[in-house]
Amino acid sequence: MNLACALDTYKKISIIGMSKNTGKTVVLNELINICNLNKKIVSLTSIGVDGEGKDIVYKTRKPKIYAYEGTLIATAEETLKSFTAKYEILDILPFSTSLGRIVIVRIIRDGFVLIAGPDSNKEIKDVSDMMLNIGAEVVLVDGALNRKTQGSPSITDACILSTGASLSRDMNITIKKTKHVVDMLSLKCVDELIKSRLGDFELNNVILIGEDVIDTGIKTSLGREDEILDKVDEYTKYIFIPGSLTSSFLNKLKGLKVDVIVKDGTKLFCQREDYESFIRTGNNIYVLDKINLICVTQNPVSPFGYYYDPKKFLNELKNALFPIEVFDVLYEGGGL
Incomplete structure (x- = not known):
């Protein structure tokens, strides 16, 4: 299933990462762009902060999140100061974070946004359901470092796993680590x-x-x-x-x-x-409940100055993870 089909099939999709700098934000922006092209109302939220121009742990540059007119976003109040997109506040929720209360806004002029969503999985689920109820056609939940629980079927309908060169200089080690996580996320249901x-x-x-x-x-x-x-x-x-x-x-x-x-x-x-x-x-x-892992995405470039051959990395990941589909959003257009 390619990314466009996933957006037509599922209402709530989480993007979870093997580590920081594995390309989650690139994947998120690709999904946002597909929704924009297809005139689909998308809503965004996250566990942790996403969309900052520099990684808050490693101080490396990273892509920002670009939101189009009509996008719904659930984020903490303080992040609104960083928006270049123009917005209107639709609701203020009783969920508090270190960056203030969670608010739901609608983008009324395209621009960059910073997202810091609720702290708990229950709040993520509640916020996602709220945004679907007010008109969103799909909710994208962006994860944080080592927070894979938002991929749980009790939170979202499907998930995408991002992996990349930032895990290790050795491509084989990265592939082994990724396969282990895929195996864990793909465990069989009990009788x-x-x-x-x-x-x-x-x-x-x-x-x-x-x-x-x-x-x-x-x-x-x-x-x-x-x-x-x-x-x-x-x-x-x-x-x-x-x-x-x-x-x-x-x-x-x-x-x-x-x-x-x-x-x-x-x-x-x-x-x-x-x-x-x-x-x-x-x-x-x-x-008890099987996770719906729809695909894995790869980022062959590490922010620490080394990279893998993208074609080789893609082919070897596909072989190791079969039948799970693997895409490189930049190298091959996200499987579109």
């Missing part, structure tokens, strides 16, 4: 019968599934791995983890014939080596 056995629970605690379904009352696996394992017996077939799944817990599970269930692929925070070792032992990790 419907098993999923139905969790239906009577609020899914806020660690739950063991065997002959019986047992709510352990434990909220997280972080730092409580041994306590959870003490409750596992020979009948336990699955462990549901409500929050983050880490390498530490996976390593403690090795040797047990127990599979793990998480809410979705954004909950995994484990190293590639630990994940692969866990799978090699015959164990599996399943999700």
Whole structure:
């Protein structure tokens, strides 16, 4: 699916990055341009700040966000001072950030914008729904450094993953890291019968599934791995983890014939080596809700003075990530 088709298919799309400087803003601007060409009303928001002319961490130059007349934007009050686009305020929301309250504005004259959206996923979802209700045809949610949770199916309908040379001078390392994240975001759903056995629970605690379904009352696996394992017996077939799944817990599970269930692929925070070792032992990790990863985009240029051959990078990413589609927005026009 190319980017234009994605905008016709989904109402809420998140753009998540492997790291900073992987080309998320370039992809966002491409999506905005497609919407403008197709006369589609687009709305924008973000987790974190996006659209600044210089990266606030690395002090490197980065592209700005250009918004067209009619665009709806949910952003913090203080960012409005940086707009060159002319706007009208439609609503002031009860969501506070370090840069002030979140406001919804409509662009009435084209120009550059700076976006700093809500701090939480729930607020992102609420704001996105509000903008759809007031006329937006598609909502684009731009992510922040190491914040992949906005790709969760509970937040957006689909997501795009951006990767690039800023991850490593070694292209092979970048590809391996990207494939690991794609694997995490593409985990299979658990069998419907098993999923139905969790239906009577609020899914806020660690739950063991065997002959019986047992709510352990434990909220997280972080730092409580041994306590959870003490409750596992020979009948336990699955462990549901409500929050983050880490390498530490996976390593403690090795040797047990127990599979793990998480809410979705954004909950995994484990190293590639630990994940692969866990799978090699015959164990599996399943999700309750599958993330709709529609494509990966690449940026072959690092702001730190080195770059990959764009054609080679594109071809090798496509081979490694198949059947996920891979685009280079600048090199091949975003798959248009």
